[in-house]
Amino acid sequence: MLTIAVPKGRVFTAAVELFREAGLMAASGVVGEESRRLVIEDEESGFRLLLAKPWDVPTYVEYGAADLGLAGKDVLLERGKAVAELLDLGIGRCRMICAVPAASHITTLTDSELPFPFRVATKYPQIAATFLEHQGIAAEIINLHGSVELAPIVGLADGIIDLTETGRTLQENGLRIVADVVSVTTRLVANAVLHKVKQDEIDQLVDRLEIAVAVRAATRR
Amino acid sequence: MGSYSKSEGAKGRVLELDPAIPYLRLQTVPGVRDILPGEAALRRQLEAIIRDTLAAAGYQEVETPVFEYEEVIRAAGGDLQDRMVESGSSEGESPEVYRFFDREGHTLVLRPDMTTPIARLAATRLASAPRPLRLAYVADVFRYEEVHAGRQRQFRQAGVERIGGVREIDADVEVLTLASQLLARLGLSCFRIDVGHAELVRGLLAAGGWGAREARLIRQALRRRDYVLLRELAEQQVDEQGQARTATSQQGQARAGTSQQRQAGTVTGRQANAARRLLLQLPRWRGGLAMLETARQQLAFLLGDFPQLAAALDDLEALLTLTKEAGLEIYERQDGGGAAADGGDSSATDGGDTTSQVIALDLGLVRDLGYYTGPVLEGFAPEMGFTLLTGGRYDRLLEQFGSRAEPATGFAIGLERVMLARERASRSR
Numbered sequence: 332m333l334t335i336a337v338p339k340g341r342v343f344t345a346a347v348e349l350f351r352e353a354g355l356m357a358a359s360g361v362v363g364e365e366s367r368r369l370v371i372e373d374e375e376s377g378f379r380l381l382l383a384k385p386w387d388v389p390t391y392v393e394y395g396a397a398d399l400g401l402a403g404k405d406v407l408l409e410r411g412k413a414v415a416e417l418l419d420l421g422i423g424r425c426r427m428i429c430a431v432p433a434a435s436h437i438t439t440l441t442d443s444e445l446p447f448p449f450r451v452a453t454k455y456p457q458i459a460a461t462f463l464e465h466q467g468i469a470a471e472i473i474n475l476h477g478s479v480e481l482a483p484i485v486g487l488a489d490g491i492i493d494l495t496e497t498g499r500t501l502q503e504n505g506l507r508i509v510a511d512v513v514s515v516t517t518r519l520v521a522n523a524v525l526h527k528v529k530q531d532e533i534d535q536l537v538d539r540l541e542i543a544v545a546v547r548a549a550t551r552r
Numbered sequence: 553m554g555s556y557s558k559s560e561g562a563k564g565r566v567l568e569l570d571p572a573i574p575y576l577r578l579q580t581v582p583g584v585r586d587i588l589p590g591e592a593a594l595r596r597q598l599e600a601i602i603r604d605t606l607a608a609a610g611y612q613e614v615e616t617p618v619f620e621y622e623e624v625i626r627a628a629g630g631d632l633q634d635r636m637v638e639s640g641s642s643e644g645e646s647p648e649v650y651r652f653f654d655r656e657g658h659t660l661v662l663r664p665d666m667t668t669p670i671a672r673l674a675a676t677r678l679a680s681a682p683r684p685l686r687l688a689y690v691a692d693v694f695r696y697e698e699v700h701a702g703r704q705r706q707f708r709q710a711g712v713e714r715i716g717g718v719r720e721i722d723a724d725v726e727v728l729t730l731a732s733q734l735l736a737r738l739g740l741s742c743f744r745i746d747v748g749h750a751e752l753v754r755g756l757l758a759a760g761g762w763g764a765r766e767a768r769l770i771r772q773a774l775r776r777r778d779y780v781l782l783r784e785l786a787e788q789q790v791d792e793q794g795q796a797r798t799a800t801s802q803q804g805q806a807r808a809g810t811s812q813q814r815q816a817g818t819v820t821g822r823q824a825n826a827a828r829r830l831l832l833q834l835p836r837w838r839g840g841l842a843m844l845e846t847a848r849q850q851l852a853f854l855l856g857d858f859p860q861l862a863a864a865l866d867d868l869e870a871l872l873t874l875t876k877e878a879g880l881e882i883y884e885r886q887d888g889g890g891a892a893a894d895g896g897d898s899s900a901t902d903g904g905d906t907t908s909q910v911i912a913l914d915l916g917l918v919r920d921l922g923y924y925t926g927p928v929l930e931g932f933a934p935e936m937g938f939t940l941l942t943g944g945r946y947d948r949l950l951e952q953f954g955s956r957a958e959p960a961t962g963f964a965i966g967l968e969r970v971m972l973a974r975e976r977a978s979r980s981r
Binding site: 393394395396414415416417418419518522523524525526527528530531534 | 700744746776777778779780781836838885914932934936937938939
């Protein structure tokens, strides 16, 4: 039985769908997210699912409490966890972007346009710092834990670095994208040692998922 | 923490500390700890077993100073941070050493491992001692790392270094056998030591026709076990002239052109593509002698042009065969393992515990290619999420101390991790 740490929410649903397409889970029936239980043992598929917060998935995997995990690339980049990254599942797709108020005169991230210091509010201080350094921009990073769009509205920050999927939240809060930071998807990660101990099971899982992901990519075109 | 009276605690003011006593006075620094009599006794017991076992194998214990000049530690060179990494996973970017300064302005460091100090010793005071030199140690080492997942900043390592002497593979067999013996004697009924080879990965990197920068990125991806990035980097196929065939073809051609120059035209497109495919599969190459045979077949057409690959495979075959003869159990997969075994039912028996006390090959094992020059070792217990033992051959270290080049190999175990593994094992019974 493999233990997989999965984030609650949309990724959970998308993941179950993918697992079904890969023939890893029963084609129907609810893999219960309805109850308040945090551990779901699915005898039939042979998985034990741990429902964790997205930020915590890599921690469970790193400590070996879970063999595998479904972690967003944003979390992996931000936290730099020591886990093996096995596969890009192609779900949970979104972009990390830099946005400023629509009314701002800033159009691109070039020094001349930016105020000094350029205050950026973000949930991802590491990613933001690395990105801005690469751009050669001196910035002050303000670490917030949610509703980052609020910061520029009340003048706490000049811009934000945050995830966006459709762009609607940004638009509704009067923000305009000025740069792309990185594209994000959910990855299958594994504990480095358990990956070796349970190699056959995990390799088989990866193979099947890889096929399902490829099929999806092909049919999308 | 801090001193507070129980009655105050009962009133709900538990966290109030006595302002007369500096808060730090009552703390130990994060990452280090006190060891109380019970645990201390157990440690002495285990250390006694370690000392006995290593001495019986002809290894003599030495001690080196707790702090050294930074230049000494820098002798290890290569991907220095990798060598510092004890567990199999790559931990963050650069594990730090504890640095301080003496009055003359020299930078001193607390030793992050024992291999380099012992190399210094072997090259200086023990320069004329007879070879092979068999040295052992039980010592604390220090690494200024993030404290989580069992990592401490001060921890005890026990290990050996075998320096000098002639026939190399015998040394590797001796060290591997001793490592296995030691883990067993320390009460671990279940463990596995994986063996890889630095030249295998280097050879494939050379055969792949990559430029220096790309090769570095690929090595890093392998080391970090970022197989998604590895796929992206290595998937790029080349055409017959070894030019990268990509959308950004101009860029690719410029890069490939340079790498062609570097390879002096020895990499054909076909070879490069095959090497790339094999590199991608490397993490799947786990198993025993049967798997090695499969690997040899798959690499066959590269062996002529890239002798380091042949040498690596020969080394591994000899290592496993001789180790088997010495009585150790070699892991064999049902299907012969490796990437060639697709389809079919390759699942091991219970899918869970695939270890007892075994040696196995893991061709994807990449530990500091700038440092190791031959077989590399990584030992772990199934209960744990991290490794217990690291080691390998490092033939280029001794010459960094000005002595003649000497072959060297060794291993180190983490005492605390061994204790943790023992504890977990006994709990799960």
